Amino acid sequence: MNTLKIIINIGLVLLLGGLFNACKQEVADSLDLNADVHVLAFKVAHVNGVVDNETGTITVLVPAGTDLSAVAPVIDLPANAAIKPASGVAQNFQFSASSPVIYRVYNGNVFQTYRVIVKEIKAEITAFRIGNRTGMINQNDNSIVIYLPEGTDLTQLSPMVEYTDGAEISPAQGNYVDFSSPVTYTLSYMGETFSYTATAIIGDEPKQPLIIFNGENIAPQWADLGTAVENQSNNPKTDGINASPLCVSMVRNAVTGEGWHGGALWNENKVNIDPAEYNRFSIMVLKQVAGDVQLEIQSDGENNKDWLRAWYSEDHLGEWQELIFEIPANRTAIINNILVMPHEHPNGSPLAFETQRMYWDELKAFPKE
Structure with a gap:
């Protein structure tokens, strides 16, 4: 009797094992892991x-x-x-x-x-040099300005120009060019042409604005203040005065958006700006409601605070507006922290405020003239 039970049990095991293997084979046969998923x-x-x-x-x-x-x-x-x-x-x-x-x-x-x-398709001039002087290239308006020493003969200059691989340039590299008036450089690339206006000026190069944040190649991370900051937002309005593709943004809540809601450059992203050298900031702002934008400037450790305000106007709703903030003339403390509040007012003041995403970009410090 025991022998019969053993034989029956062995048979059941073999039968179940066979059924299991058959199921496995059926599932395996139904999987198609060799299909072509390449874009042709x-x-x-x-x-x-x-x-x-x-x-x-x-x-x-x-x-x-x-x-x-x-x-x-x-x-x-x-x-x-x-x-x-x-x-x-x-x-x-x-x-x-x-x-x-x-x-x-x-x-x-x-x-x-x-x-x-x-x-x-785009071809660009990426570097422009004459002797040991380097030209300032503005890719937004395709202009080049270069400052040269006193006594330079502007009629016989041979710039060294770097530009997009594969493009052809005119005037050609190595030619002597008369810079007594602005010169047009033309790049031909893939059936398209791109022009730059190059201007040579005798004298010392003026001190340029300090770019603190531009969203692309200078993009320190903004810390959250009251709400989450999106450090790489797509620019919602590239056909105006701010054509760069990336900016920073945050959502302000119409109900609970009281107090500080914005972003901060501090800690590992702090700055080092001396009020003896710089006297104002500028920043681009885009939102859907008029009102004050506030910059709070501090020394390290959140000391020596000043609050700077500028008005985002009704005429610019949904557009980028460049706002200017004057650093107090009597400030001597170094500026290490910059806090941005895109809408400084309590909700509903001075205008009804709806929950919305607000954007800022292109933060700069300007040298004293």
Whole structure:
């Protein structure tokens, strides 16, 4: 009897094991882990993007002046694959150079993610030197200003110019150029042309504003004051006086937004500004309600405080406005901490205030003249 039980138990074990293995095989057979999830082509208008399936990146260079806020790429995929966002659906690529748009290809039981950049064709002059003097390049208005020593013959100068690889420049590198009046430099690149106006001035270069924060290459982290600060916000208004792609922002609550709500540069991001050398600040602000913007300046350890205010006007609602803040003339203490409060007033004063995101950018200190 015991022998019969043992035989039956062994049979059950073998039967269950077989069923389990059969289920495993069925599940394995249903998984498709070899499906193709590569983007075959990514096109914007008539421009083919460069697809790198190894790194999962796609870059498309479109003609200058293309509206990047509503681009609808046409995407070719392998059989049975799908992509999100879908082919032909418009996306905002205005900020994709710094924050690529994410696409994901699905096929079978696998997927692949792509980071997509769509940007305008652009060639830039990146350095401009004459002798040991370096030109100041403004990429916003494509201007170059260079200060040269007394006695320099402006009619016979040969600048050293650095510019985008692959571009052609005129006047050509190494040629002598007459700078007794402004000179136009033209870059030709991928069928587009880009011009810079270069001006030579005899004399000493004036002291330039100190850029404390610009959101891109000078971007210390703002600490939270009363609410979370988003240190890399996309600029909501790039077609005005502040065209840079990134800024900083925070949400002010209409109900509980009393007191300090803003951001601070202090601790590991503190500054070192001497009021004997600098006498004012400027900052760009964008919001949807008029009112005072406040800068609080402090020495290290939150000492020697001064409160500076400037009015964000009704005429600029939804636009960037550059605000100027005068440092008190009698201040001698070094400025180490800068606190920004985009809306200084209590809620409902002086105007009704709704919960909204407010932005600031381009904080500078200006030298005394």
